[in-house]
Amino acid sequence: MEPIRNVALLGQLVNTGFQVTVLSRTARSMDEPPSSAKTVQVDYSSIDSLVAVLQGQDAVLSTVGTSGISVQKTVIDASIQAGVRHFIPSDFEALTTRPGAETLPLNALWIDIQKYLKEKALSGQIEYTLFAVGPFLEFVMSMPFLTDPQTQTVPVYDNGVRTFSSTSVSSVAKAVAGALKNETETKNRLVSVHNIVLTQNKVLNLAKKYSPLDVKWIENPVDAAAELERILENTKQSGLDLFKTLALLKAALLGGKFEAEFKILDNDLVGARLLSDDEFEKIFATAFKPGHMIAQKDLQANVEGI
Structure with missing residues (x-):
């Protein structure tokens, strides 16, 4: 052929x-x-x-x-x-x-x-x-998805330990x-393929590390399975909108139900590389600005070569 x-x-x-x-x-x-x-x-x-x-x-x-x-x-x-x-x-x-x-x-x-x-x-x-x-690396870092640097208030799903590929x-x-x-x-x-396996805690801990000492993060525990069921029931009654789509994605991704971490990879076959934790931290630290959302443009230059 x-x-x-x-x-x-x-x-x-x-x-x-x-x-x-x-x-x-x-x-x-x-x-x-x-x-x-x-x-x-x-x-x-x-x-x-x-x-x-x-x-x-x-x-x-x-x-x-x-x-x-x-x-x-x-x-x-x-x-x-x-x-x-x-x-x-x-x-x-x-x-x-x-x-x-x-x-x-x-x-x-x-x-x-x-x-x-x-x-x-x-x-x-x-x-x-x-x-x-998995979710795009730029997405999980630039949106108030895993953390919210503007409010420093974070709903933590299942203690923040569920793994997912990105x-x-x-x-x-x-x-x-x-x-x-x-x-x-x-x-x-x-x-x-994935570049890295993340948890909510991994990203939240970096946000804390690179925030000023006087910034206090407020963590609100969330049962991911219960939250998923709540949103699904709400969706049945009033349909799916952008807000519920994001909430549904968070509960599903961070709840461990859908094998969001890929155990078998094709990275070598298709030329996708893996990021070390140190490399990921460097990307995060370069783009992170306490009190502000991480901008896509601040991420692009750092992730373009991955």
Whole structure:
């Protein structure tokens, strides 16, 4: 089989080193695509439009946002008609590939696409690769997710000891490139990678360490299982919004129920590296500002090389 060379990228460009065609809904969707990338405006709702631009592509990497998840079925169908052989869905969420987590309402759209892809693969129409990456490292450090440096008030789930895998955005990009370069070994399966295993305590202890001596952190214990059930029941009654999605993710991720730490890794196969605790602390210390949220821009330079 010829190696994958041409990759169509949906949504935003990931620098994979392949010959990349960026498919965009509008001419303004991509502000500054790399000069080496070809940008094509396409109607995602039209199979004919998609087939026309996907012909000659070896693989499609989708990075559409939440609002565009369902349209991936059309893109998958178009990819099959165009002769694309490999599809990577936009599924880089924290828990969408974890055992048992398919029942969580925040995962419904992604699970639907996973099932659709697997059905097409079983009938030999296309290959796929799914990724387990955990929450993005930039996300857990920059949002009031594990700690809140603005208020110094922290709900601590299950004593802060539950472990979970986390990966930087740049490492996910490298893993995607590595998977495409090792197509035979990564096709039609889940590829699991992480940079580091975190706990809430690990991040909270660093926040305390790099805060002024007069800053006192207030810790409120939370039973993760009870909190998860409370949010699920509330969601049944009034639906899922952004606030409940974040609360649900925290309770599910920090409760230990869904095997959020990956025990078997594909890092070596796809070229994703591991961070030591010392390296992670250095990244945290460089970006942390007591009393302020850690800004994404302060993290990017530090995690870009991971």
